[in-house]
Amino acid sequence: MIFRTAGQFKTSYEADQALFPIKQDFYLVLGVLLLAYVVFPLTASEFAFKALLVPVLIYSLAALGLNILTGYCGQLSLGTAAFMGVGAYATYKFMSIFPEMNIFVAIFLSGFFSAAVGVAFGLPSLRIKGFYLAIATLAAQFFLVWLFEKWAWLYNYNASGAIEVSTSSVFGITVTGPTALPIVQYYCVLIVVTLVTWFAINLTRGRYGRMWKATRDMDIAAELVGIKLITAKLTAFAVSSYIVGIAGGLLVFFWKGAAEPNLFDIPLSFQILFIAIIGGLGSILGNYLGAILIVALPVVLNLLPNALGIPIDSATLEHLNVMIVGALIIAFLILEPHGLARFYAIIREKLILWPFPY
Amino acid sequence: MLYDVLIDPFVQMFALPDFFLQVLWEGFVSGVLYALIALGFVLIYKSSRIFNFAQGIMVVFSALTLVGLHSMGVPAIAAVPLTLLVMYLLAMSIERVVLRPLVNQPDIILFMATIGITLFLIGFGQLVFGGDNKVMITEQLGIPTGAFELEPFGGFVLIEQKDLTAVTLAILLVVGLLVFLNKTKMGRAIRALGDDHQAALSVGISLSTIWVLVWFIAGVIALVTGVVWGARAGVSFALEVIAYKALPVLMLGGLESVSGAIVGGIAIGILEKIFEIYWGQPFLGGNTETWFPFIFALLVLLFRPQGLFGERIIERI
Known part of the structure; x- marks a missing residue:
């Protein structure tokens, strides 16, 4: 009826x-x-910006990047967090070498660095497939995080080994650093995410998107009908790492405010992979739905016992959280292996036909 | 500079052969443990095409159960069979709750499900046993803790008895496993399932029985790994990261080869130690063990995409 x-x-x-x-x-x-x-x-409220809205946007952007590689081009990657790290560190270097630079220019430029690194680690995909490739991307994960730790130039020889965001402003408004207002940061992230999403939607519907999908469905067949696998796979790696790198820059500059190398360790990679899979591989919308679920779940689980008046100490609560998230992931996979985006598609289909069954 | 990188490390190896032997031994022991974890992966992958990410947490979980039972007052002799029972129950519930509803789903979904299992077990383990570091009940299990001192080339090599026990246990386990896989009816059924699910089902092999069995065997391997690794480094959730160490081993040896896991494990264990001692620490600032195995396996894979012993990948349209 609504969808008549x-x-x-x-x-x-x-x-x-x-x-x-x-x-x-x-x-x-x-x-x-x-x-x-x-x-x-x-x-x-300020809490909602910091704990819900901004993380959802940043995580869904990272998941979008991963989805282009895994969902559209079929190359499973477990190194997402490391590419986010490349984006974040590149932005940090840009901002410390050129302090006057517009932060958005820095973030969009540093995406190219993570794209280049992504292509370099994507080269083996021309020869290695499936789970072998997934493990191979872990090489990027571990090597890059090690590099963030050992290459002191990257964090300007700080004693702490961490990168800290300095205050910067755009058009006279403070956008990063400790004094920036959450609402300003939210708008910055939102604008970037909207732009990239629009770009990604059009890209996946166009020539390159079709090339990727053909490669995903069967790469040998795609090669036989004249698709250059080297272009298809490497562009997927490049575009994916570019978006993921931007997400990494946003993560540090507009949300965390500071980062240590272990922020980009493997749990973050898995979290993003979860978002992409629970949301639905091969769909843009799914990333947002998945991110909402994965970000909101721990927050809700933390608030629930208080709201219900059940006394639980915080350590137990944290353990319970991990357990429940694990169980829910399994439950979602069993209920709908194609992700939340498929749920939406089914509902939409039903609404178009309603009140008739078919 | 070039001399330092290319020649000097080898000169050092020959100049101090006893130190080199010590490095080799250390690498060999950790290699055997990597091989054990990889073996758990391989068994499950072979029989169900599931890339079981939960193997690492199963190691932790089994070791924690053993230690936890012992601290509750159960004698060590009884704690081992009880732990085995827990691992069997775990295998059964994983099969019933997670795997059975997910039969025939794409590989990546099953892989994700095993990560879900990992998270669940981390939370559950911490809830039941607490998140703090624990000491493995080495002595109560009768594992000797002394050390042998050998003196080859007029030098000095230290071999700890618990490492020796670890290697012996691993060899026994592998031999037992090979006999089981090759000589018994159940073992043949597992291999048949690995070759072709449908064909195996059509000759009357029960999928669910075999899956429970395979996950249980993986649990036993996890327990052995947990005991020997816990004796070296204590039992904590940090142990879980050693699962990542098994991944390059799998890549190197091939995902479905038992012998590949063993050869790959030992090779990776020795090579990463040598690289760390002779190249990593002097030139790269150390801690290269986190990535060296992956890069090494990646380079090998460029020449053999299915690993050294993996089944040849044949693609058809």
């Missing part, structure tokens, strides 16, 4: 292939954007 398509006629192929084949999709996206740009900033 009656009266929406398509008279050209272009209309049939449009981004929003039915009007209601467009209104839905508009509504979500309105919510994100107007309603949340007006209503959210």
Whole structure:
């Protein structure tokens, strides 16, 4: 009923292939954007910005990057966090070498560094496949984190070995550093995420997206119909690492404020992989749904005992949290292995046909 | 500079042969332990095509159960069979709750599910046994703790008895496993399942029985690994990271080869030690053991994409 398509006629192929084949999709996206740009900033508290909204956006951006590689091009990667680290450290170096630089320019430029590193570690994918490749990407994970720790130039020879974000401003507004307002940082992240998402949607619907999907479905067959695997796989690695690198820069500069090398260790990689898989591989929307779930779950689980008035000490609560997250991941995989995006697709399909069964 | 990197380390190896032998022995012992963990991976991958990420936490969990039972007053002799019982229950519940509903899903989903199991077991283990470091009950299990001192080339090499026990236990386990896989009916059924699920099902091999069995065997391997590794380094959740050490071993040896896991494990153990001592610490600031095995295995894989002993990958349209 809500999704009634009656009266929406398509008279050209272009209309049939449009981004929003039915009007209601467009209104839905508009509504979500309105919510994100107007309603949340007006209503959210500082805690909500720091613990929910900004992390959700950054994690979903990283998951989007991973999804392009794993969901669209079929190359399983376990080294996402390390590429985020490359982005973060590159941004940090940019900002410390050119303190006057616009932070957004720095972040978008440092994406190219992580893209280059991604391509370098993606080269083995031309020869290695499946789980062998997944383990091979772990080489990037461990090597890069080790490098962040040992290469003192990267963190400006700090005694602590950590990178700290200095205060910087854009158009006279402080956007990073300890004095920046959460709402400003939220808007910065939101704008970057919107731009990259728009870019990613169009990319995956176009020529490159089709090349990647063909490679994912069967790479030998794709090669036989004339797709250059080397281009397909390496562009996927490049674009994916670029987006992941941007997410890494945002993570440190607009959320954490400081980072040690072990922030980019393997648990972060797995967290992002979880988001991508629970959200749904091969879908853009899924990243957001997955990130909302994975970020909100621990927060809700932390608040729940208090709200219900059950006294639990914090250590036990933390252990319970890990346990419940693990169990829920298994439960979600069993219920819908294709992820939350598939849930949405099913609901949408049903709504279009409603009240008829088919 | 070039001389320092390319020639000097080898000169040192020959100049101090006793130290070199010590390094080799240390590398060999950790290599045997890597091989054990890799063996757990291989068994499960062979029989169900599941890349079992939970093997590392199973090591921790079994060791914790053993120590925890002992601290509750159960004598060591009884604690071992009880731990085995716990591992069997674990294998059964994993099969029933996680694997059975996920039969026929893509590999990556099953892989994710094993990470879910990992998280669950971390939380559960910490809840039941607490997150603090524990000491393995080495003496109560009758593992000798002294050390032999050998003096080859007029030098001095120290061989700890518990390392020797570890190697002996590992060899016994591997031999037992090979006999079981090759000579018994159940072992043949496991290998048949590894070759072709449908064909194995159609001749009457029960998928769920074999899966429980395989996960139980992986649990036994985990227990042995946990005991010998815990005797070296204590029992804590940090042990879980040694699971990552088994991954390059798998890459090097091949995901479905038992002998590959053993050869790969020992090779990686020795090479990473040698690289760390002679190149890593002098030139790279140390701690190269985290990544060297991966890079090394990656280089080997560029020439043999299925690992040294893995099944040849044949692709058809």
